[in-house]
Amino acid sequence: MSENVGIVIVSHSADVARGTALMVEQMVGREVPLGWCGGDPDGGLGTSVEAIMKAIDQAWSERGVAILVDLGGAETNSEMAIEMLPESRRGRVVVCNAPVVEGAVMAATEAASGATLEAVRRTAEELTPV
């Protein structure tokens, strides 16, 4: 079990999600539990609550999981996925309001230093234009 906060990348496109995950891995290696998903349940552009729940499971850390999303539906579906988690996990997963690629890389870098979930989220969200 990892001692670092996990990162999940959710994009409408599987290619974007996978590419972002590769960038994160290159930055922080395997020190941070990582999950990603992209595409709707039929494999088209979109997001799937089921796939997001699986990605959260993959990136699970007792210290929590930070999700980075691209466009609207990814955020709504991620929030829905969090609500459908077992109660013991629900409070330890957050969606970051940050650009998906830059946010994921920054969040993972912060997570790799052993930071708390709140600190990881804050670091990602510092990138958000006001």
Added chain:
Amino acid sequence: MMIDQGARKRLIETVAQRVIASADELTDLDRAIGDGDHGSNMRRGFEAVLAAADELSGREFGQCLKGIGTTLVMKVGGASGPLYGTLFMALGKSLADEVTREQAAEAFAAALDAVKARGKSDVGQKTMLDVLFPVLGVLREGGAELGARLKAAASAAAQDTIPMRAIRGRASFLGERSIGHMDPGARSSALIVEAVVDAMEGFAMKDLKDLVVKDSVVNDLVVKDREVKDREVKDREVKDLA
């Protein structure tokens, strides 16, 4: 009103078939101001609901609605999944097999609050809420011809989203350019309300394509009916004055 297994099945089938039959229309609307996937997303979700119709209608009404919601959440694949999913799941929380109009209105109001929270949205932002809240208003009033009035309110409210400017969702990226198009979520909400009323009234559907045409004819009739009534009221006022 008692929602027994037969009624539950008719409800599921009517709503699902109507949404599936209108998928292309929804996609066209979404292509104008969104990302063009509302029709295919809703079709995928309601095809899954339709495929589970026997199992879902076998559950008591609350669990049945919850099951519809969960299926939509899992299968739709766009923001409309959690939004419609939340609507049905919230309705399932408070409705039992025996439903009065007051209970339905109360449950619907609570469900709309849940949808508002899920979408971080409110009335006036060119969304499904702009159809569902006027419908709630009519449901609360009750009275004669309730079914027809619910349908007319839904259809008119969807039309009323045309001049609105989108503030939530992908359409908000367009800003001013979202004006002049009907919101696809408002349209799908109107479709669902109409289908629910038809199913409740035991409306026998023979040909879905026919119905799409009929709907627009019905709308025209409703508008004409309103114009006639307005004229009658005016005539009476003029007479009273004289």
